Amino acid sequence: MSTTEQRVAVVTGAARGIGAATAVRLAAEGRAVAVIDLDEAACKDTVDKITAAGGKAIAVGADVSDEAQVEAAVARIVAELGAPTILVNNAGVLRDNLLFKMSVSDWDTVLNVHLRGSFLMTKAVQKHMVDAGFGRVVNLSSSSALGNRGQANYSAAKAGLQGFTKTLAIELGKFGITANAVAPGFIATEMTKATADRVGMGFDDFKKAAASAIPVQRVGEPEDIANAIAFFTGEAAGFVSGQVLYVAGGPLD
Numbered sequence: 332m333s334t335t336e337q338r339v340a341v342v343t344g345a346a347r348g349i350g351a352a353t354a355v356r357l358a359a360e361g362r363a364v365a366v367i368d369l370d371e372a373a374c375k376d377t378v379d380k381i382t383a384a385g386g387k388a389i390a391v392g393a394d395v396s397d398e399a400q401v402e403a404a405v406a407r408i409v410a411e412l413g414a415p416t417i418l419v420n421n422a423g424v425l426r427d428n429l430l431f432k433m434s435v436s437d438w439d440t441v442l443n444v445h446l447r448g449s450f451l452m453t454k455a456v457q458k459h460m461v462d463a464g465f466g467r468v469v470n471l472s473s474s475s476a477l478g479n480r481g482q483a484n485y486s487a488a489k490a491g492l493q494g495f496t497k498t499l500a501i502e503l504g505k506f507g508i509t510a511n512a513v514a515p516g517f518i519a520t521e522m523t524k525a526t527a528d529r530v531g532m533g534f535d536d537f538k539k540a541a542a543s544a545i546p547v548q549r550v551g552e553p554e555d556i557a558n559a560i561a562f563f564t565g566e567a568a569g570f571v572s573g574q575v576l577y578v579a580g581g582p583l584d
């Protein structure tokens with residue numbers, strides 16, 4: 332890559348939350364960013380934030396669990412921004428319930444978005460990384476990968492992503508591609524707000540209760556996760572691969 336060329340990063344689920352903060356952060360690091368989310372119009376805020384700061388970004392509407400939509404999205408990114416060599420698989424949904432009440436469709440939805448979505452996106456993008464002899468994949472796992480009541484589907488998907496990440500690191504390392512997972516603890520976003528709503532708690536009380544159990548005594552912000560992702564996607568992180576980093580304000584394993 333010449334010094335004047337900009338690397339192209341793809342961030343899924345980037346209309347809001349951790350994905351939006353990551354897209355903004357990677358653009359600030361000089362990457363051209365494809366902001367993917369289900370609803371293309373919903374990506375506008377993230378794109379506007381990036382372009383207002385002098386960065387380059389496009390909005391792309393796609394369901395990451397749909398093979399044809401993923402292929403069309405990546406083709407558009409190649410045409411409009413260039414070949415992507417950084418991929419952050421961040422799109423996610425919750426369908427929490429105790430196992431005996433969990434529907435098959437809630438199981439399938441969660442596994443499809445997190446696992447199938449990360450598989451499809453990585454498969455579509457990796458050929459561009461191989462051609463470039465450089466790539467950075469970051470998958471969003473979760474502290475729930477260690478097990479969490481009411482999240483059989485989500486914890487299985489997030490644990491699955493850790494195995495997926497390690498296998499990518501093994502298979503793709505010889506092409507200059509690294510793969511790592513960031514596993515957040517409690518981060519204040521629409522996702523955790525929805526959980527507060529579901530259990531009938533105000534979001535401030537919910538965050539306060541969570542913070543009291545976290546060693547650093549606060550909940551995380553999307554930028555805390557964007558920082559870790561920026562490290563893994565950096566030019567200097569080429570010898571860091573196949574790792575799972577818990578970013579949770581304290582130790583987890």
Ligand code: NAP
Binds near residue numbers: 394
């Ligand atoms: P969020 O605020 O709910 O944002 C997730 C985004 O993903 C939404 O914009 C959502 O769009 C989009 N999305 C959902 N399904 C999609 C699909 N099939 N294709 C494309 N986009 C899709 O979530 P967040 O809290 O920022 O979480 C981001 C990631 O971090 C997720 O993978 C999550 O599991 C993980 N994580 C979060 C926490 C936390 O405490 N917040 C902790 C651990 C891990 P719609 O709004 O249209 O559904």
